[in-house]
Amino acid sequence: MAKDKLIGVDLGGTTIKFAIMTAEGEIQQKWSVKTNILDEGSHIVPDIVDSINHHLDLYQLDKERIIGIGMGTPGTVNIEEGTVKGAFNLNWKETQNVREQIEAGTGLPLTLDNDANAAALGEQWRGAGNNAPEVVFITLGTGVGGGLINEGKLIHGVSGAGGEVGHMVVEPDGYLCTCGNRGCLEQYASATGVVHLAQDFAEGYAGNSKLKAMVDNGDEITSKIVFDLAKEGDFLANEVVDKVGYYLGYASANISNILNPSAVVIGGGVSAAGKILLDRVKTNFQKFAFKSTRDVTEIKLAELGNDAGAYGAASLARISDRTITA
Amino acid sequence: MAKDKLIGVDLGGTTIKFAIMTAEGEIQQKWSVKTNILDEGSHIVPDIVDSINHHLDLYQLDKERIIGIGMGTPGTVNIEEGTVKGAFNLNWKETQNVREQIEAGTGLPLTLDNDANAAALGEQWRGAGNNAPEVVFITLGTGVGGGLINEGKLIHGVSGAGGEVGHMVVEPDGYLCTCGNRGCLEQYASATGVVHLAQDFAEGYAGNSKLKAMVDNGDEITSKIVFDLAKEGDFLANEVVDKVGYYLGYASANISNILNPSAVVIGGGVSAAGKILLDRVKTNFQKFAFKSTRDVTEIKLAELGNDAGAYGAASLARISDRTITA
Incomplete structure (x- = not known):
């Protein structure tokens, strides 16, 4: 089955925005959930995993068709490790193994970057950057x-x-x-x-x-x-x-x-x-x-206004060469 | 035959410096020739071709072993086209098809950039940039x-x-x-x-x-x-x-x-x-x-002082994916 869809996740302190789009950046589905920062933000990553899995089911979208997930997040991102630290508006005090958890929970490759970089990529790809x-x-x-x-x-x-x-x-x-x-x-x-x-x-x-x-x-x-x-x-x-x-x-x-x-x-x-x-x-x-x-x-x-983050997150997955090594 | 040598050319207004080095940047041969800027600089590229061919002969170095030639030049370089214009200290008034001529004359792929960029790459690779x-x-x-x-x-x-x-x-x-x-x-x-x-x-x-x-x-x-x-x-x-x-x-x-x-x-x-x-x-x-x-x-x-240009030129060839399409 040809891989032809991207998932973009724009993680913010109040909401998490999701979008499923084509490889060319046409949004096909979008939704959002509230960010639950209780318990040191420990619900955030599981909520993201559940929400993605649930919506792929809902739209009957085979995971084989997903090129990958991209995500923009607050805090300091370690690109190599796929971890985030110091995201105070998420209540993440300790380093979070975000990539490991999301890849394990979804079976899809995740590419992570900070939210400003994600928004930059969004505008570059689908916005004023042409x-x-x-x-x-x-x-x-x-x-x-x-x-x-x-x-x-x-x-x-x-x-x-x-x-x-x-x-x-x-x-x-x-x-x-x-x-x-x-x-x-x-x-x-x-x-x-x-x-x-x-x-x-x-x-x-x-x-x-x-x-x-x-x-x-x-x-x-x-x-x-x-x-x-x-x-x-x-x-x-x-x-x-x-x-x-x-x-x-x-x-x-x-x-x-x-x-x-x-x-x-x-x-x-x-x-x-x-x-x-x-x-x-x-x-x-x-x-x-x-x-x-x-x-x-x-x-x-x-x-792109508020959508820049989701577009850019999807673009992170689009330009990434990350694959799941199962 | 394994490709394991680089040629770096540092083209300046008074001399043209050449170096043959290993893929790791150990210089094995270096020489230089005077830059002949007469006749609107029309001798420069043929001189470079002759000098490279002559020295490869002299050192009995098979062209099959050359990864490529890199060259730093004054003037404005069109990276895509492999051309140079506005190099006043070379007397190059018109756009010069440098890559085409050197590739035709040597049978080796040429990667071209301006001299400041070449020196930067030299210092990055083998100098203070570590x-x-x-x-x-x-x-x-x-x-x-x-x-x-x-x-x-x-x-x-x-x-x-x-x-x-x-x-x-x-x-x-x-x-x-x-x-x-x-x-x-x-x-x-x-x-x-x-x-x-x-x-x-x-x-x-x-x-x-x-x-x-x-x-x-x-x-x-x-x-x-x-x-x-x-x-x-x-x-x-x-x-x-x-x-x-x-x-x-x-x-x-x-x-x-x-x-x-x-x-x-x-x-x-x-x-x-x-x-x-x-x-x-x-x-x-x-x-x-x-x-x-x-x-x-x-x-x-x-x-690296004055050698930065030749190292960097070789590095241009090293990191290039250019090949000769015969």
Whole structure:
């Protein structure tokens, strides 16, 4: 029987999303279950195994047709060993033998990576990356993460920290980062970074601005509020968005100067701001990019939203050469 | 007959260096010929072919034993096509079908790349990289070039500009670069960059300094003079070396933050300064590197000197899957 289906699993702190798709990435079934983090997260892997086995039964899909399972997970993934540690939102305190358990429980090969890398692969394959082999993905959420794809494969580096674009230093001696360094991209382009910039700029601004009034009033500021006010023409909010666009454009250019990708794809919650952010990232990218990459690297918004993780997980299985050695 | 030998060719503007080595990189024969750039460089490729054929005869080495030829060249290389264009120091104005001609003339498969990439592979394989799969190479000469090796292979990017570390922008709105941008690493860490910094710093310094005296006197300054004076304790020269170390350390850290290599290897003429430069690069690397890479990425001086190109060229053949389709 020809192997023609992929299973993608996007493991998150609140839900586990599953998708069965063709080898070309057409989703045929998708479902999700709640993540049960009780008992040190010990139910999570058995729940994944049960859910996959149950749904394959339900859809009467022969396991012989499955190319493999791919999964994106929080925490630090050991690609060689197929283990995960330090996934605090899953309550996984000790190292988990995720691959061993899922392969034993399903009889299918599992390829594992971290969630940012999985999302990067998803966008590269089926999203804004247009399945080109060289794509950079930057995700702007509470923090800033990413993934780098070269010749169709993720760059992992020697200890799995490849693609940590959020900790590029874009402002030497800038804002203190949770990592201990100063001036990391994460401190300027994450949701919290945008708010930090807004508060900082409000302090030094004396003109008329709704954003400034809100900050002075002690109102809760979110990155969405900043972008919405910028769209309404608020001066201070636009100054903040200029600065976010500057740092993202600068970082995108420096990444592209050394990797020369066909696209830098920007995703995550903050990227929902859309064109108002993207245009400024592009302007700064053009300024800082080396001529060889300036004309070939496109700066784009992500296209798959929350589905990027499941697509990318399936793509992990798609490009893996892992097989079950029974 | 078992294939067990590699041929490495390091094509430069004044000499062409050749080496025959084992598959493990032990050099068995090496020789060089002058580069004849007359007649629009049209003798270069035939000379290479003749020299290889002649030496294989001379050493009675059967072509059946040759795994392949690798070659590093100036100019812009089209890896897919095996062509070179824009190699001005070879007088190659038009696109040259280098691979086609060398394969036809020798009957051996040729793998081609640019000289900086070849040197990077050489240092990765047989030099400071210790044959680890993830190595970054930065070469400091008249300009700043480099090569990025991931999973044992060069990162080329979508249009071959991967590894252009010299054009990372390390000082937004800094010194104007020949590429048209401002603040590229090349403007601070190349031989000319070091001299530029020295002249710049001398202008703003009123204290006692031999370097300042030389600049004020209109003496010719070289990067070697700056480093030598710094070693003698000259205050201004040390300020310049501090700054070079800062930019190189900062760039090395940001490259490592996203690629997570086991080593950043610094080579080229300027790196002959040695420990006085390396120590300051390391200090700044430690400051700007993300914790996941800070402890695993070593900053090292290159070890192969002028032989890096020939080793790397041979390594191109070693890791290539190119064969002659007769």
